[in-house]
Amino acid sequence: MTAQLGDLFERVLAGEPALGDEVDAVFRDAERLRRRRTRLLLTVGAATAGALVLAGYLLTSTLLPARGAPPAAAPTRGATPKPSAVSDPVLRVIAPIVDGERMRILPPQPERGPGWRRYAVLDHDGRPLGVVEVAVYAVPQSMCFPAPGGWGGCARAEDAAGGVQFVRYDGAGDPQWQVNETIARRTADGRTVAVMAAGERGAADSAGRPALSGAQVRQIATDIRLIAAFGPRERCNGPAAAGACPAFPVPVPTTG
Numbered sequence: 001m002t003a004q005l006g007d008l009f010e011r012v013l014a015g016e017p018a019l020g021d022e023v024d025a026v027f028r029d030a031e032r033l034r035r036r037r038t039r040l041l042l043t044v045g046a047a048t049a050g051a052l053v054l055a056g057y058l059l060t061s062t063l064l065p066a067r068g069a070p071p072a073a074a075p076t077r078g079a080t081p082k083p084s085a086v087s088d089p090v091l092r093v094i095a096p097i098v099d100g101e102r103m104r105i106l107p108p109q110p111e112r113g114p115g116w117r118r119y120a121v122l123d124h125d126g127r128p129l130g131v132v133e134v135a136v137y138a139v140p141q142s143m144c145f146p147a148p149g150g151w152g153g154c155a156r157a158e159d160a161a162g163g164v165q166f167v168r169y170d171g172a173g174d175p176q177w178q179v180n181e182t183i184a185r186r187t188a189d190g191r192t193v194a195v196m197a198a199g200e201r202g203a204a205d206s207a208g209r210p211a212l213s214g215a216q217v218r219q220i221a222t223d224i225r226l227i228a229a230f231g232p233r234e235r236c237n238g239p240a241a242a243g244a245c246p247a248f249p250v251p252v253p254t255t256g
Contacts, residue, residue: 089229115236162224170214182221
């Protein structure tokens, strides 16, 4: 009986590979599947990382400003147009100096007239810092610049570019009204300007200090564009401006 079963198994298993070969084949298939799964995972991971990098670049370039681009200006309290944008040739000469001091200068209408202008100066919070006043005159060729300090005689004028002579009157006025003033005259035709930066009246010491220094007032007064900014017929010593011109601590002599 046992011999017959042995013969039967031999006939059934005839031509089949050895059992050891089948075990090796199973392990080889498992290793091949493992390597295929590993390659697939690496490919998916690389694609995901690339997608994340691309998404980050797109978000950064969209939401953040480009390198070198100027930052957006922060809103200021009581935002107003830049003074230099105002359609006023006289103000366009003065505004850059005031802007450079982080202040604002505004023309409070109707404080202007034929031959004169008056501008309010504010700090960056809108607090008043006094005024800047400008007037133009037609003066004879033999004008005598007043001597500083109210002394008699004529002051010795200094020369500036463009054929302009000038005298500074820094600290004119009194302790309750601090003023820096310059009188400048174009020698070619006698056109003369007076420029004054005055602090707040009644405020002593630093609280009433003029918004512009004496040097800045002189820079404005001797700028050859300032006289040209007034109309050719404008003058504070003309009949149209009678009684309306600013009262300067050191008046401009309009007679020879």
